[in-house]
Amino acid sequence: MPSRQQLLRVRRILLASSASLGYLLLCWLAFAGGFMQLTVAGMLLLTIAVLASMAGFLALTWFNLNLRFHDPSLTFPQMSWAIGVIFVSVYFAESLRSLFLMMVLVVLMFGAFRLSLRGFVRIGLFTALCYGLLMVALIHKGVVFDWHIEAIRAPAFFVLIAGVSMLGLEMSRLRNILQERNRDLQVALERIQQLAITDELTGLYNRRFANEVLDQQKALADRGTYDFVLCLIDLDFFKHVNDAYGHAGGDAVLCQLAKILQRVVRDVDFVARMGGEEFLLVLSNTNEVGAMHAMERLRQTLSVTQWEGFAQLRMTLSVGISRYVSPEPWQTTMQRGDRALYQAKDSGRDQVVVL
Numbered sequence: 001m002p003s004r005q006q007l008l009r010v011r012r013i014l015l016a017s018s019a020s021l022g023y024l025l026l027c028w029l030a031f032a033g034g035f036m037q038l039t040v041a042g043m044l045l046l047t048i049a050v051l052a053s054m055a056g057f058l059a060l061t062w063f064n065l066n067l068r069f070h071d072p073s074l075t076f077p078q079m080s081w082a083i084g085v086i087f088v089s090v091y092f093a094e095s096l097r098s099l100f101l102m103m104v105l106v107v108l109m110f111g112a113f114r115l116s117l118r119g120f121v122r123i124g125l126f127t128a129l130c131y132g133l134l135m136v137a138l139i140h141k142g143v144v145f146d147w148h149i150e151a152i153r154a155p156a157f158f159v160l161i162a163g164v165s166m167l168g169l170e171m172s173r174l175r176n177i178l179q180e181r182n183r184d185l186q187v188a189l190e191r192i193q194q195l196a197i198t199d200e201l202t203g204l205y206n207r208r209f210a211n212e213v214l215d216q217q218k219a220l221a222d223r224g225t226y227d228f229v230l231c232l233i234d235l236d237f238f239k240h241v242n243d244a245y246g247h248a249g250g251d252a253v254l255c256q257l258a259k260i261l262q263r264v265v266r267d268v269d270f271v272a273r274m275g276g277e278e279f280l281l282v283l284s285n286t287n288e289v290g291a292m293h294a295m296e297r298l299r300q301t302l303s304v305t306q307w308e309g310f311a312q313l314r315m316t317l318s319v320g321i322s323r324y325v326s327p328e329p330w331q332t333t334m335q336r337g338d339r340a341l342y343q344a345k346d347s348g349r350d351q352v353v354v355l
Contacts, residue, residue: 009061009073016078016110017054023086023103024050030093037092046089053081075114080126082107087130091137101157108164115172120165127161199273201251202258210272210280214330217282222326229291230330231281232320232337233261233298236349238277245310252309260305264298288323288354295319295352303350316350 024047030036031043038046057078060066066074083104090100104127111123131154139145197209205213220226235241235257242250254277261271261279270282283291299317307313320341324333340355347353 006061006064009066010058012073013057013061013078016082017058019106019110020050020054020082027089030096035093035096037094042092050085073114075111076119076122079107079111079123083123083127083130087134091134094138094143098153105160105164108161108168111168115168117169120169124161124165128158131157202255202273204258204261204279205270205272207272207274210270210274213270213282217284218324218330221324227285227287227323229283229286229288229321229323230333230337231283231291231295232341233279233281234318234341234345235277236316236318236345241313249310253307253313253315256307260301264294264301288321291321291323292352292354295321299350299352318344318349319352320344321352321354
């Protein structure tokens with residue numbers, strides 16, 4: 001399936017192609033009015049060349065061959081080709097030369113959002129070269145010029161080219177500023193979204209996001225053949241840590257515990273800080289026995305943990321486990337886990353209780 005960026009490039013090429021078709025129609029109208037010094041075969045050749053270039057640029061973009069170029073949008077090649085075609089047609093429509101040359105301005109406007117200053121300079125030099133070659137070719141053809149008029153026509157044409165180029169540069173600059181601000185806004189939005197679902201201290205998910213996850217878990221379990229277990233974890237005697245080491249010390253312990261919890265759970269499981277020293281684990285596709293084994297391993301891990309910055313500190317935890325039973329509200333499962341946690345604490349702490 002084409003990417004969004006690829007579709008945008010295809011859309012730009014189709015838009016440029018519509019202008020090419022309009023110019024082609026202008027050429028045929030000039031031919032019908034007798035202003036084009038071309039035969040029917042010559043007009044058909046011009047038509048085939050324009051249509052083939054449109055199809056070629058479109059194919060390069062559609063099949064991602066444009067990605068091999070420095071500028072995947074192919075802005076400079078498209079503009080150069082279009083300007084070249086205009087000057088070729090001007091050679092055969094000498095009496096309409098001024099009218100046809102104005103189409104170069106349309107081409108420059110199409111490149112306004114893509115070209116840098118260097119790109120506009122290159123296009124300007126290419127246009128000047130084409131103009132010089134056109135004049136040489138017309139002189140060689142035997143066309144007699146009124147050089148007083150040409151002395152005004154040529155500078156006027158290039159003044160228009162310069163004006164459109166400067167306008168295009170300003171539009172390109174504003175486009176770049178807008179893109180940069182949009183990127184900054186996107187980064188800020190992502191940061192706000194992240195802060196809305198995470199606990200600022202530990203970096204774990206917060207209670208609000210935990211509620212959303214539990215809604216999703218319940219929906220999956222209610223469809224059948226899916227189980228999940230809630231494990232409510234509470235650090236024992238955490239108040240003693242705050243009393244002995246201050247709130248900064250307590251925060252450091254909570255951050256270290258968060259890292260331990262992230263290490264011991266599987267990628268499919270979910271960890272959140274519910275507040276204070278209480279944490280929630282949502283174990284997917286697990287029954288009470290599996291959850292009991294996992295929490296016992298966690299309890300044993302914590303008993304031998306060396307807390308960084310607290311050489312003599314030993315911490316234990318109490319855990320309440322409850323399996324979701326469809327179709328009950330997950331809040332009921334949570335309340336059962338709370339009762340299991342309180343029972344673990346009332347029974348002496350440092351243990352796991354299942355209800």
